[in-house]
Amino acid sequence: MAHVHSVHAGKSLAQAAQATMERSGEQWTAMRAAVFDALSSFQKPASAYDIADRVSKNQGRRVAANSVYRILDLFVGANLAHRVESANAYVANEHPDCLHDCIFLICDQCGQATHIDDDLLAGGVRDAARQAGFAPERPVIEVRGRCSHCEAD
Template structure:
C-alpha cells in the first residue's frame, strides 16, 4: 500500500484561508480576524515557521506589536483542529493544505536547509498506532520526524 494518494483537494492562497475558516467554524471554534491573520501568515510559508517569526511579521505588517504568546495560543487551536501541523523538533509550524482531513504527521526534515516535507503513509500510520495499542496506549496525534538531508542538499 505505502504512500496514500489523497482524493481530497490541496488548497492554496485565499482558497486555503477560506477552507481553514470553514473547517474551524465547523469544529465549533470562532474564526477571528487575528486567527485569520495568523493563518494567512502561516500559509504564506512553504517551510516550517516559528511563532516568533509569525509574530514579528504580523507586528511589522500591522504597525503594532503582536505577542508571540498570542500566536502560540492560536497555533495550538490550529493544530488541535488540524489546520496546522507542528514540526516538533523545530518548534515550527506548517499550514495543513487540506484542513479537516485527519491523518498522522510524517515529516522528512532537512538538517541543512530546514525544508520539511509532509508525507502521508497509511501503512506506517497503522503500524505506529498498532504498536501503541499493543501497549494499551491510545495514540491521539502521532508525529514522526525523520531527520537528514533533502535531495537538493545531498
C-alpha cells in the same frame, strides 16, 4: 498506501481553513486570519516568534508571541496546522478538511519540512503502540536527513 486528498494553496487554503474552523464551532476572527495568513506564507516551518514578527509587520503594531502560541494551539487542535516537534515550529495544513496522521521529512541542511501521508505506516505505529498497552493520541513521525535539493549540492 498514500492518502488521497485535495491540496489547497493561497486563497483556497485560507477559505478551507476558515470553513474547517467554523465547522468545529470556532470563530474565524481577524487575528486568527492574520496568524493563518502569516503561517501559510512561510516556505518552511515557522516558530511562533517568526509568525508574531510577520503579523506585527503586516499590522503595524506589536503582536505578542504568547497570543500567537494560543492561536497555533487552536489551529493544531482544529487540524489547520501541524507542529514540527523537533523544530518547535509550525506549518499550515494544506488539506485542513482531511484528518490523518502525518509524517515529516526534515532537511537538516535547509530546514525544509516535507509533509507526506502514509496511512499504512501511521496505522502501523498506532497498532504497535496499542500492542504495547499504550493509547496513541497523536503520533509524531519525523525523519531527519537531507532533501533532494540539498543532496544534489
